[in-house]
Amino acid sequence: MDIEKDYIKLIFGLKLKQVRTQKNLSLFGLAKLTNLSKSYLNEIEKGKKYPKTDKILLLCEHLDVPYDQMVSLKLDNNLAPIGEILKSGILKEIPLELFGIQEADLIDIIANAPAKVNAFISTIIEIAQHYNLSRESFFLAALRSYQEAHSNYFEDLENQVIDFSKSFQINLDSKITIEELEAILKEEYDYTIKEIAFTDQEALEDLRSIYVPKSKTLLLSTEIDHPQKAFILAKEIAYNYLKLSNRLLTFSWIKFENFDQVLHNFYASYFAGALLLPRQLVVGKINDFLHNEKPNPEEFVALIESFEVSPESFYQRLTNLLPKDFHLKNLFFLRMSHRIGSDVYQIKKELHITNQQEPHANETNEHYCRRWVSVKTIDEAIRQDKPHFFDAQISSYVHSGNEYLVFSSATKDPFVNHNIRSISVGILINPAMKKKFRFIEGKPLVKRIVGVTCETCDVKDCLERAAPPIALEKKKRHDNTDFVVQQFINQYS
Known part of the structure; x- marks a missing residue:
């Protein structure tokens, strides 16, 4: 055209x-x-x-x-x-x-x-x-809308993983090994895989891999752990098996040239997640966890670690499978980042299935609610010096009355030095949800009244408040002025 x-x-x-x-x-x-x-x-x-x-x-x-x-x-x-x-x-x-x-x-x-x-x-x-909205931000917003419109579940990609497993004789009832992933890339797709010290080049410190198309060489950072390596290898397999030629060459991404690259990056990531966390295997283990009437935090951590994937990969997979296999479509995914020693907590990634808008990122430099378990896990991971700190709570939003069961894991940010990040999934509590999560009615979880940002929150006597409710007070002043104006209008009409 x-x-x-x-x-x-x-x-x-x-x-x-x-x-x-x-x-x-x-x-x-x-x-x-x-x-x-x-x-x-x-x-x-x-x-x-x-x-x-x-x-x-x-x-x-x-x-x-x-x-x-x-x-x-x-x-x-x-x-x-x-x-x-x-x-x-x-x-x-x-x-x-x-x-x-x-x-x-x-x-x-x-x-x-x-x-x-x-x-x-x-x-x-x-x-x-x-808001200084970049082209990449626009593309990512479009992708997020696409995911949310499909409840973040893509049957065709799930079936592609099954077809791949049959073609390459991969047993999806057990974990695929790094050795298998490397063998497929080398023998089927003629890859050369080399590990080099990216940290020797300051400009490469935030990267974990570089793909060189001309020689089909995959350069891996010597700093990556086993879950990161497995995900990168699985993603490279996805690019080849799905025949996605218009692709990104680095992990993590530096820039997107066009929307196809954004979309193909998502497809490859979804395929990799489904390969490393096979649907039936994950659903079975989640059911086992839910049948426990009094689970403890260590059991949920063990569930994540049983797949040898990063917490983020596991939580991302939950957003695929909870809506599809457990009919829990009112949920959110949140990735927060925090630089050690600062007072700043930023939402770096979010996803809302069925458009529940709590919590949500804002561009007004307000302070996110310090009562979120997403913030608490970050703080505790630092205080206790733990490589993986997990916690859960019931978050009751003061303005809407909605309550969510929120699981959150905090780990060192693999891409940014001196940063901790938390990955969280929140599930709206309703009668259907309670039937699945029976333990929510048993051993009581901590319930906390939360807001979205301190500036818009009217929770009284909040010891964690990081800023006064100036936006809320401004709105109240305007509402009060409007009320008095209407009285005068009625009086003199």
Whole structure:
């Protein structure tokens, strides 16, 4: 598809519709004036056809518009933002079909309500500039929406793992070994695998692997542990088995060139997680854990460690399987990061299944609630100097009344020196959930009243508060002012 030609057709169509509507002409009326068919004019306005010169002259004559103005690609202020987004090619970069959207659908929306779409696009641009939203952030947000729309479970990838295991004679009832993963890469895909000290190069300190396509060489950092190595190898297998050529070359990622790389990185990661944590095996072990009426924290840690994967891989896998196999679709995934010695806790990754919005990342530099178990595990991992600190609690959100059972594991951040990170999964507590997690009614877990950020929280006498509730107090002042204003309006009406 010729993007430049498509852009020219779209711009002409938008300008024609803008002029026609300004003249208060219907398509039927313009067709009658010009003796051009209504369907032909409709296709021009939708950007599907570009009229020949004689037809453009005819339109200009009856619409009383200069020819040069109509064929110019310059747009007035009403259409300029739309032109920018069309010219940028962003609609080509994001595979809209993943969301069941055809590009023509968006063009129809733009053509039918250009002023409203212009206002919407202008708002998005302003928000992006205000929060310094990068291209990568935009792509990752689109990916997160895609995951959430599918409850983060992808049957086709699960089946691909099963097909792979049959083809390569991998037993999914037991753990796949690093030796098996290496053998597949070397013998089936002609890889050369080398371990080098990335820490010798300061610029590479945050990386764990580099793939060199030309020689099919995989460079692995000597600093990685067994779970990290297994995940990297499994991900490389995924790229090859799924035939994903447009891919990232480093782990962790440095930059995304386009949305396909974001999507393929997700597909490869999902495949790797499903291979290292086979669905039936994980579901069986979770059921065994849930049948225990009085489980202790050590048992949950043992469950994670039985797979020899990182806590993050295990928690990510839970977000695939809890909605599908346990019908628990109201959950969130959270990764928090904290630099030792600082007072800053940042949400680095989040996922909400069925759109429950607690907790959620914010861009206003507010302080996340220090009562979260996600924060507590980080603090305790530092205080107790433990490589893996696990805890769980019932978090009761003060504003909504929603309660979640939250599991959280804190470990050293493998990618950032002097940082600790926690991985958490929260499951909304409701009758269906209680039937699965019977122990929640037995030995009482710690229940804590929590907020989202200190600035928006009105929990009284909070000893953990990191900042006063200034945003909440401002809202209360505005609400009170509005109430008094309404009284005066009623009095003098």
